[in-house]
Amino acid sequence: MLSYINRRLLMLIPVLIGISVVVFLVMHLAPGDPAVILAGPTASASDIAAIRAKLGLDDPVWVQYWRFAKGILKGDLGVSVQSDEPVAEMVKTRFPNTLALAVAAMVVASLLGLSAGIVSAVKKGSLFDSISMLIALLGISLPSFWIGLMLMLAFSVRLRWLPVAGYSGQWWTLAGIKQLVLPSLTLGIGTAALIARITRSSILEIMQQDYIRTARAKGLGQLPTVGKHVLRNALVPVVTVMGLNFGGLLGGTVVTESVFAINGVGRMMVRAITSRDFPVVQGAVFMVATTFVLINLFVDLTYALLDPRIRYD
Amino acid sequence: MKLKRFVVLVTVFATMFLGMTGGVLAKKVLTYGQAAEVAGLSPILTNDSASSAANAQMYETLFTRNPVNNMIEPKLALSYETPDDLTWVIHLRKGVKFHDGTDFDAHAVKFTFERLLDPEVAAPRASLLASIASIEVIDDFTLELKTHDPDGLFLANLTHDNSAIVSPAAVEKYGNLMKNPVGTGPFRFKQMVSGDSITMERFDGYWGGPAKLDEIVFRVIPEAATRVAMLETGEVDFIDSIPGEQLPRLEANPDIRVVKSRGTPVRYLSFNFEKEPWDNLLVRQAVAHAVNIDDILLTMDGLGYKSIGVVGPMVFGYKPEIEELAFPYDLEKGKELLAEAGFPNGFKTVLWTTNSSEDYVRNAQIIQAQIKKIGIDAEIKILDWAAYLDATLVGDTDMFLLGWSNLTQDGGGCVFPNLHSSNAGSSNRSYYKNPEADKLIEATMITTDQAERLELLHAANEYLTKDIAWLSLWHQVNIIAMRTNVSGLQMSPVADWELYPVDIN
C-alpha cells in the first residue's frame, strides 16, 4: 500500500510539469498583453513600455517560463500583475469558499442521489422508479447557469426565503448555510442525478449475483439484504463517480460562483484569464490541478476500504 | 422578595441589552454592490474604474469638478496662479491630515507626482502628468510646477482620480498602497477581503468635518441580475452599472429610487484609416447615412442619448451648433455615396467588437443589419477585452466599436489621445492621421485661456465630426439605483460619486 502511494506520488511529478508547461504556453500564446490591460485604453505608448519592462514581458518566453518554474520549486507562485498580491495568498482567501461550495454540493448530491437511487432500485419498475429516473435524466440535461437563475428568481426574489447571493465564508452558521443552499443545489443537481442513476444500476447488478440470490433464497428479507450485502458492494462504482465528480465540482464552480457572487477560485481564474494576469492563472490552475490529482489518488485508495479484493501491488 | 429581586435583575439586563442593540443599530453602514473587482487601492498603480470608485472615497485630488456645473474647483489646493504659460503656482490647503496622522503639505504633493512619473514605478496613468518639467517646493504649502510646453489640459488632469495625493510616510512604510491605502479623504481603510469586499470607516479627522455614515462596504457582485435582485431585497443599498432591461423593474419598485443623468462617456463606430476603403470619406459618409441612431437608442432602453459630435454635450468644448452636422438616416443617399466611391455593389468587411459589456455586442448586431441595407456585408468578430485592446492597438481591425469615458471632462483629453497622429499605434486606435486635424488639436492643447479653448475645441470638434474621424453612436446616461432610505447621493457626469455627503435612515 505504502509503495503504491509512493509510486502514485512520484507519477505526480511528470504530470505537474506537463500542467505547468501547458498552462504557461496557452496563456502566452493567447492574444492580449497584460501590460496593455493594466494600462487601460487611455494609456500612451510610453506608459505601456514602462509596465512591460517592469513585468519582464520583454524577455524571451523560455526565460519567463524558467522564472515561473524556479518560483514553483521554491514554493513561490508569483505575484498578481493586476493587484500586486501574492498568488498563494489570493488562493488561500478563495479556496475555502470554493471547497465549501463543492462539499455542500456533494452533500446535496449524495443525499438526493443515494436515496433516490436506492429506493428506485428496491422498488424497481414502480411509479416512483420511473418518475425519479426521468427526473434524474432531466437533471443531467439542464444547464446549471439556468437552474441557478431560476432558483434565485423563485426562492430569493419572489419567496424571499433565502438570500439572493453572497457567501460570508462561515458555513457553520445558520446564515452561512442559508447562503449555500441555492448555490449548492445549482451545482449539485447534475451530480445528484448521476449518482441516482449509478446507484440504481449498481444495486440492480449486484442483486443479480448468486450470493444475493442465495441470501434471498435462505429467506432474508428485501431490506436487510440490500442493507447488509448489496449496498457495500454497490458503493464501489458510486464512490468512483463521486470522487471523479468532486474534482469536476471544484472546477465547475466557475459559473455558480459568478451567478451567486461567491468569492471563489473559479471566478478568480476567469477574471485572471480575461485580464491576462499570467501569474494568477498559472499559479491557481497549478494548485487546483494538484488538488484534483490528489483527490483522484484518495478515491483510488478508498476502493481498498470498500472492496477488500482490490490490492495495489 | 426573591421575585422582586429577580424582576429588578431582569429589568437591568433588559435595559443593558436594549441599550447595546440600540447602539449597534445606530451604526450607519452603507453597502454598495460593485460590478467589477477592485485591482488595488493605490491611485498610482491602478487604472480601472472599480479601483477608482473605492479610491475616490479615501483619497483626494488637488482640484475637482463641481458635480453640478462641471467647473474646476480647488479641493486640496486653495488657489493657483499662472505667472506665464509654462508656470503654475499652487497654494495648498492647510490643516489637512492623512489617515496615518501625518500632515498633508507641498512635500507630499511633490512625492506623489514624482512617484507617478517614475519609470521604475511604471504607473499606468503616468501620461497624465507627462507635461511636467519640474516640481519645486516654495514653502510647506506652496508649489511651483513648470511644464515643457503650454498645457491647456493641466488643471483637468489634476482632477483625475489617478493624480490623487498619497501619504509619503505610508508609501515608505508599506512599499506600495495597493492593500494599505492612506489618503486624506473622508473615509479611511478598515478591511479588504480580496475579491469579495472592501470596508471603509469614517475618518473623524477629515478637514471638511466628519462624514454622516459610520462605515461603507463595497461588495463585488459580478452578475447584473444578481445585483438588481440584491438591491430589491435590501442586501445592498445602492448599485450602478444597471442594464437598461432591468430598469423598468427597479422603477416600478416603491422601495427603490432610480436617478438618471446625462454623462460624458461616448460609444462610437470607428474605422481603420490604414485600410481601404475606410480612408475614403465617401464610404464613411455612406455608413453614417445608413446607420439609424434612433433605432440603436431604442435597443439601449434609455441608457444612451443622442449627439453627433466627437466631443459630447457634457464635455468641455461642446457647443450645441455641432448638432447641425448630423447625418440624416437616408439609405438612397448611402447607396449613392457608395457608388460614387466605386462600390456600386457594396463590399465585404469585418465589424470588430468586444464582449466586455452586453451593449457592445448588441450595437454591433444592429449596425450589421443596418449597413447591410446599402450593400456593406460585415461579419461580426467578437473578442474578449484583453484580445480586443491588443487587436485595436496593432491595427488589425476594419470597422470597430469603442468607447471613451472622458474622465477629465475636457475635449482636449478626448481628441488628442484618440485622434492625433502622434498617438497612432497607442491610444489612437483608428490610426487617424490628418495634418489639418493635428493643427486644430494642437491649438487646443497649448492655450491656457479657457474661453479661447472652448472656441478652439469647437472648431476641432466640427472638423473631426465632418470628416467622420469616428461616428458617435450615443452618449451614456448615468444611472444609479438606491433604496429610498439613502439620501444625498449624487452622480457626476463621469459616473463618479462621493459618499461623503450621503446619509442613510
Place this chain on the structure above:
Amino acid sequence: MATESLTNRSAVGLVDVKAQSQTSRAWRRLKRDKLAMFGLAILIILVLTAVFAPKIAPHDPYEQNLVMRFKPVGTEGYPLGTDGFGRDILSRLIHGSRISLVVGLSSVSLGLLFGVTLGLIAGYYPRMDNIVMRAVDVMLAFPGVLLAIAVVAALGPGMWNVVVAIGIWSIPTFARIVRGQVLAIKDSEYITATQALGCKDARILFKHILPNCLAPVTVYATMRIASSIMSAATLSFLGLGAQPPIPEWGAMIAEGRSYLYNAPHIATVPGLAIMLVVFAFNLLGDGLRDALDPNLKDV
C-alpha cells in the same frame, strides 16, 4: 502468403458476422425500449429540422424588426415570440438546430479521433502506456470549463474554436475507455493467434481490436454529444461561444439572460430546446447501454 491472407480474411469474416449479429440483437433490444425510441424520434425530428431549416422557418432568422421587440410566445406570426431585436425566435431556433448538431457531433468526433487513437496505442504498446496515460492525466487534471475558457482565450471565440475546446475535453475519457478495453482483450487467444500468424500491428488494432471497443465507445459518445451541446451553451453563456447574430442556442440563452425578468421567453425557449435535445441523446445513450451491455440485458 496465400495462407496468411486466407486466414486473415476468414478472421475478418468471423468478426464481421459476430458484429452483425451483435448489432441486430442490440437493435432488437433497443426497439423494445420505449424511452430510447422516444429519444430517437426526437433526434430524427431534429435532424430533419436541421436539414430543411430554410424551408421550414417562417422568417429570416437574422431579420430585425424593432417595432416587434419582446413579443411574447403566442403572438400572431411569431408562435415563439420575438427577441430584443424583434427577430423571430422560432426561425432562429430552427436554424440554430444545425449549429447545435454540428457542434455536438464534430466536437465528439474530434474527441473520438484522438481519444480512440491514444487509447489503442496506450493499451497495445506497453512502452507507450505510461507516456500516453500521463498525458491523459495532465488533461484530466484541468477543470473542464477552465480548460475550454483558456483554449478559447488562446484561439479567439467562434464556433470552430469552441468545437476544439470541447473536443479536447473529451479526449481523455475516450482514451481511458478504449485502453481498458484493449488491455482486456489483448491477451486473448484469438489476438495472440493473429499475432503469431505475423499480422501487422495496425491491422490487428483496427480490424480485430477496435470493433470490440465499439459498444462502450458508442454509448459514451452518445452521452458525450449531449454534454458537448451543453458545454457549448455554457461557453456561450460566458460570452465565448458562437459569434452573434448566429442563432446558436447557447448564445440565444446568453442574449436572453439579461431579459430574464421582463421577457423570460427569450432565454427559456432555447433553454428548453437544449434540454429536450440533451434529454433525447441521454435517453438514446441509456437505451444503447442497456442494449449493448450484456451484463445488464436482463435487468
